[in-house]
Amino acid sequence: MSQLRASIADAMLMSAELRTVPAFSSWSRVAMEKLLSHSRVGRHLRGDVFSSELRTPAETFLIVYGEAMAARVSPQGERSVVMLLGPGVVMGMTQVFGNAERAAYDFSAHSDVVAIHMPTPLILSILDADPMLWKGMLFMLVQQHAAHVETLRSQIEGAxxxxxxxxxxxxxxxxxxxxxxxxxxxxxxxxxxxxxxxxxxxxxxxxxxxxxxxxxxxxxxxxxxxxxxxxxxxxxxxx
Missing domain, CATH: 1.10.10.10 (Winged helix-like DNA-binding domain superfamily/Winged helix DNA-binding domain)
Known part of the structure; x- marks a missing residue:
């Protein structure tokens, strides 16, 4: 497959997958095309750290295929795995609201992973240009956060x-x-x-x-x- 055909295939993949995510499903064609023009498909081998809140610029990703491990990285650099993430999960949106003093997270491929990588500042600018889009994004993030909290609870309570x-x-x-x-x-x-x-x-x-x-x-x-x-x-x- 030529580079051009690969790019077209990746653009089609990104558009199709993002449209299945409630936070992006109501985006206009113009807004989606703007996001896609600055996004990419990443194909990551098992064990690769493919995204990190410690890197700049800030990045949001959607897992399309495979499973990833989220690890907490303390300000002292200590790393501890906390959660398994699977297809449909969107991570990275909230890192721009943090501060340098808190622990950050990085994400490694637990199996081979296909993910859509998107620039977080661009997502925020598109949302701010059409505030109605924030409703879907916030609803998705709250639901996802609740699921993660419940998962973490199952990991720490009881024998x-x-x-x-x-x-x-x-x-x-x-x-x-x-x-x-x-x-x-x-x-x-x-x-x-x-x-x-x-x-x-x-x-x-x-x-x-x-x-x-x-x-x-x-x-x-x-x-x-x-x-x-x-x-x-x-x-x-x-x-």
């Missing part, structure tokens, strides 16, 4: 057994893909789950095997499948 089950249940609902056999497959390694739950890998492995023994989940390399949602839900609500 490890409950936290493992609740986190799997939550992430599978958000980012899992339906299998031909009716299960829900989630791309998530034991090491990543251990990091998110701030537990050692041996303890996570023990809890995952216990869940698998009940038939709630099936285990595979760097992934798992929810086989019995009711059994997983019971484990997620246990003390």
């Amino acid at each position: 490890l057994q409950r936290r493992v089950a609740a986190t799997i249940e939550r992430l599978a609902a958000l980012y899992g893909s339906r299998t031909a056999q009716g299960g829900v497959r989630l791309q998530l390694s034991q090491s990543s789950l251990a990091t998110m739950l701030q537990a050692n890998r041996q303890a996570i492995n023990k809890e995952l095997k216990a869940l698998a023994d009940t038939g709630a989940i099936g285990l595979e390399y760097s992934a798992l499948t929810v086989l019995d949602p009711d059994a997983l839900r019971r484990a997620a609500k246990s003390n």
